[in-house]
Amino acid sequence: MPLAQLRDHFGVSRDTMADWLWGLPTPEWTIRPTAKDDLRAQAIELRKDGASVPAIAAKLGVSKSTAYLWTRHLPLDPTPEHAVERRLKHMEHMRESRWEPHRKARDAERAAVVKGQAEWVDTLSDREVLLIGATSYWCEGQKAKPWEPNRCRLQFINSDPALIRIFLRMTRLLGVEQSALQYRLSIHESADVAGATRWWAEEVGVPVEEFQRATLKTHNPSTIRNNVGDSYRGCLVVNVLNSRRYYWRIEGIVRGIALATATEGRATM
Numbered sequence: 001m002p003l004a005q006l007r008d009h010f011g012v013s014r015d016t017m018a019d020w021l022w023g024l025p026t027p028e029w030t031i032r033p034t035a036k037d038d039l040r041a042q043a044i045e046l047r048k049d050g051a052s053v054p055a056i057a058a059k060l061g062v063s064k065s066t067a068y069l070w071t072r073h074l075p076l077d078p079t080p081e082h083a084v085e086r087r088l089k090h091m092e093h094m095r096e097s098r099w100e101p102h103r104k105a106r107d108a109e110r111a112a113v114v115k116g117q118a119e120w121v122d123t124l125s126d127r128e129v130l131l132i133g134a135t136s137y138w139c140e141g142q143k144a145k146p147w148e149p150n151r152c153r154l155q156f157i158n159s160d161p162a163l164i165r166i167f168l169r170m171t172r173l174l175g176v177e178q179s180a181l182q183y184r185l186s187i188h189e190s191a192d193v194a195g196a197t198r199w200w201a202e203e204v205g206v207p208v209e210e211f212q213r214a215t216l217k218t219h220n221p222s223t224i225r226n227n228v229g230d231s232y233r234g235c236l237v238v239n240v241l242n243s244r245r246y247y248w249r250i251e252g253i254v255r256g257i258a259l260a261t262a263t264e265g266r267a268t269m
Contacts, residue, residue, distance in 0.1 A: 036062075040070045047071040050086060126173050133170025134253035136163055144247075152247040154240035157186065161203045164236055168204060171240060174249060180241045185214040187234025196233035204236070 001009070007017050039060050046056045057067040077083035124132070140163065142155040156167045171181070183206055185197050193214050201208045215237070240246060 036066075043067055043070040044074065047074045047076070050076070050082075052076065129166070129169050130173055130253060131257060133166050133173075134250045135257060136166055137170070137250055138254045141167075152244045152251075154243035154247055154250070155237065157235050157237045159233070159235045161200075161236075164204065164238065167238060170250075171246070174246050176240055176243070176246060180243070182212060182239040182241065183210060184212040184237040184239070185234050186237055187214060187216065188219055188232075189216040190219040191228075191232055191234060192230075193234075199233050200236045 003017060007014065010017070039062060043056050043060060046059065051059070053064055053067045053071065056071065057064045060067065077086060137154070137156060140156065140158055142153065144150065144152050154171070156164070158164055183200070183204065185193065185200060187193055187196055193216070197208055197211055197214065201211060
């Protein structure tokens with residue numbers, strides 16, 4: 001019987017009936033599920049996963065006080081270390097939320113500038129390609145050293161496929177035959193050497209079989225490297241056989257560029 005009927009039957013007060021029934025378990029039929037029992041269970045699981053009370057309230061669509069009552073028996077941080085980690089994550093989240101609009105605006109402006117400048121370049125004449133190619137080679141390619149002044153040969157190594165394409169187009173304009181070009185990959189031994197070779201072969205339009213044996217860099221586990229993952233494809237090394245006179249021509253082009261851009265006196269190299 002319900003408590004109200006028991007009180008009426010015996011004619012006693014609420015307190016007296018409570019004393020009589022003290023220690024007796026509540027009958028199962030009187031325990032009725034509520035509409036929010038499933039939300040309470042979700043709140044408890046979220047709390048166990050480290051969610052804060054405001055976050056739980058926002059996710060479940062309940063008030064903060066309700067979320068607190070449901071989860072107040074569960075500590076948010078089991079240890080001081082967890083508390084420090086949670087605060088750091090919260091600070092990082094707040095920082096990201098604050099600066100994300102600025103980053104989006106910056107990235108949009110950058111994309112617009114890059115697109116506009118790329119359209120401004122339009123097409124390049126053979127002369128322009130020679131000037132650009134010679135300059136990029138003098139920055140990135142192998143050059144004769146003071147102690148080996150006559151070691152003049154063309155070797156270009158780079159990880160940027162755009163610079164590789166510029167160099168190859170320049171060699172064609174200089175009259176270099178395709179048969180005089182040698183391709184070799186320089187890459188860390190822990191990378192996907194075969195996959196990187198196929199990728200570079202497709203970039204330069206050369207069969208994989210024409211690539212020489214790759215130069216593998218020894219992997220040092222103690223070194224923190226950022227050039228990892230699927231996007232890491234090492235560097236492509238392009239050698240030009242019997243290239244002394246081609247080297248001289250590039251050297252002359254660069255000297256001419258230096259002289260043409262000198263503002264005071266004659267530039268020296």
